[in-house]
Amino acid sequence: MNFEPYPFEKLNNLLKNIIPNQNLAPSVLTIGEPQFETPAFIQKALSDNTPLLKKYPKTGGEVNLREAIKAFIKRRFNTSLSDAEIIPCFGTREVLFNFPQFLLFDKKNPVMAYTNPFYQIYEGAALATHSRVIHINLTKENDFKPEINEEELAECDLVILNFPNNPTTSTLTLDELGQWVKLALKHNFVLLNDECYSEIYAHSPSPSLLEASTHVGNSEFKNILVINSISKRSSAPGLRSGFIAGDAEILREYMKYRTYIGCASPLPLQSAAAAAWNDEEHVITSRKIYKENFIIAKEILGTEIPSATFYLWIEVKDALEFTKKLYEKYNVKVLPGEFLARSSHKEKNPGLGYIRIALVENQEKTRSALQRIKDCLNG
Numbered sequence: 001m002n003f004e005p006y007p008f009e010k011l012n013n014l015l016k017n018i019i020p021n022q023n024l025a026p027s028v029l030t031i032g033e034p035q036f037e038t039p040a041f042i043q044k045a046l047s048d049n050t051p052l053l054k055k056y057p058k059t060g061g062e063v064n065l066r067e068a069i070k071a072f073i074k075r076r077f078n079t080s081l082s083d084a085e086i087i088p089c090f091g092t093r094e095v096l097f098n099f100p101q102f103l104l105f106d107k108k109n110p111v112m113a114y115t116n117p118f119y120q121i122y123e124g125a126a127l128a129t130h131s132r133v134i135h136i137n138l139t140k141e142n143d144f145k146p147e148i149n150e151e152e153l154a155e156c157d158l159v160i161l162n163f164p165n166n167p168t169t170s171t172l173t174l175d176e177l178g179q180w181v182k183l184a185l186k187h188n189f190v191l192l193n194d195e196c197y198s199e200i201y202a203h204s205p206s207p208s209l210l211e212a213s214t215h216v217g218n219s220e221f222k223n224i225l226v227i228n229s230i231s232k233r234s235s236a237p238g239l240r241s242g243f244i245a246g247d248a249e250i251l252r253e254y255m256k257y258r259t260y261i262g263c264a265s266p267l268p269l270q271s272a273a274a275a276a277w278n279d280e281e282h283v284i285t286s287r288k289i290y291k292e293n294f295i296i297a298k299e300i301l302g303t304e305i306p307s308a309t310f311y312l313w314i315e316v317k318d319a320l321e322f323t324k325k326l327y328e329k330y331n332v333k334v335l336p337g338e339f340l341a342r343s344s345h346k347e348k349n350p351g352l353g354y355i356r357i358a359l360v361e362n363q364e365k366t367r368s369a370l371q372r373i374k375d376c377l378n379g
Helices: 007-015 040-048 050-054 063-077 093-103 121-128 174-187 209-215 248-258 267-278 281-301 319-330 363-378
Strands: 086-090 111-116 132-137 158-161 190-194 224-229 241-246 311-315 354-358
Touching: 007 319, 040 050, 040 267, 050 267, 063 086, 063 209, 063 241, 063 267, 086 093, 086 248, 093 121, 093 158, 093 190, 093 241, 093 248, 111 121, 158 174, 174 190, 174 209, 209 224, 209 241, 241 248, 241 267, 281 311, 281 363, 319 354, 319 363
Parallel strands: 111 132, 111 158, 158 190, 190 224
Antiparallel strands: 086 241, 224 241, 311 354
């Protein structure tokens, strides 16, 4: 399998021969990892349950975790799920990589489509399943909304969307998601939405594909799945807690598959994750911090506050050269957009000419870094 180097490895190679300005404190705005303390009550739930390490965890998750996740989905998306319609997972990365392998195992010539730019695990899963890939390019010209002709959709076995979107910050309305549900039913492909940024927004919360499915009359979620995680929501990427939810028939068979691959979450982590899923106050606090960072960005760079996520997706003339200059002169690291996307057919890489900036630091560090980025843009 010809796996591409991960974006951060590409960045390291780009910058490896550059000595940054040592008179300025380093600022790393490349990775979507919240730089705030994981809330104390989550840490306490973890430490209080360390005696449970003596027990094997269940593949399907403990009752307290399953109930916490279902309560979150009901509270946030006004959608009630049965036990058969949800599986807790050890973070969402493992699901995004192994679910396509489960789903496409018996397909002779599988076809996957996914949004481009993309979370790199989508591509890894496509390589692992020997799938032909159709890129759904998100560009300024299409307002960073997914567009694909129905002839191509008719060929697809699995379509992965990612809304709210990393890195473009684009969102879809309930009706737009509903149209995708209708397409999944019409062309009989499995539609999975990666909703890991659903809880990071400045103004209005984004809908879930689960809501959209019910909205268009597909209340049993046929062909419809979503994933979500507490990594961004709760500033707890180390807990590795997420879920996949939707079509019970698919999940029943996927559950059997998961019993063989050893990806059950340790019980103390499940207890801490349940505490996180059950609480909203800490999420509200985090959202306020991210919104304040975007207000600072608007003040310094003139950027609009995005609908969702904690990223800025900024156009620059030459992203690679800008990234090198910013690191050398100002000791700030950002991620060139082209590392997060691919060219396809006759279409150029939709990440060309963009940089992604992760605003995951406190206000003081954010202001300092953004001022240096402004100086570099003007220099």
